[in-house]
Amino acid sequence: MKNSPIVVALDFEQKSAALDLVSQLDPALCRLKVGKEMFTHFGPSFVSELQQRQFEVFLDLKFHDIPNTVAKAVQAAADLGVWMVNVHASGGSKMMIAAREALVKFGADKPLLIAVTVLTSMEQADLTELGINLTPAEQVLKLATLTANSGLDGVVCSAQEAAILKQQFGQSFCLVTPGIRPSFAKADDQKRVMTPNEALAVGVDYLVIGRPITKAADPLAALQAIYQEIQLNKVSG
């Protein structure tokens, strides 16, 4: 079953610790996200190991470079057979279009290509510090518009911006949201947060959840609790 909206963020220093967790997980309950830490430590073979265990992988490397470099990097990600790959929307439309065009040759096998808008760890003061005099929601909308106009599949945003983005770009524009915090979890360094059920209710497609699962005393129980809460809400909602 590939319909679970849960994407577990694997951020571990040790491959053995990550694989220990993965061996308890069921590809029917979640997909996996490999980010900068684990990809830098363990590379493409780590992605392959996860795929061999039947997990679909979101390669979260947030490419941000000149168009030619990003196009080649995205192509390399597609060669790995990942399910989803991302770039930074602030790299601009030329960069995003180059990335999209690099994936055309993969046809139906191409990964979803999405763009990061405003990191979920950022709040108003962080934008002001960068000389951006917009609210996080306004900046997300601006970058999501650039992303949609560049023909990408969707964006990484916080669930707090989901309703306006779905309204603006339609149901098929994919919303991937980190900063998901079940009621039992602490926010850590995330600023624009929402619970899994709240996020799904406002139209989020994929919930990226790391530490509330990976740092839980019983990670499998944490994942199952989140999954069951979502299912219950689906039934009653």
Ligand SMILES: O=c1ccn([C@@H]2O[C@H](COP(=O)(O)O)[C@@H](O)[C@H]2O)c(=O)[nH]1
């Ligand atoms: O805006 C963003 C983009 C990516 N991330 C990544 O998602 C996970 C979140 O992990 P938690 O432990 O649930 O906070 C992490 O890998 C980030 O690199 C994000 O948080 N915000």
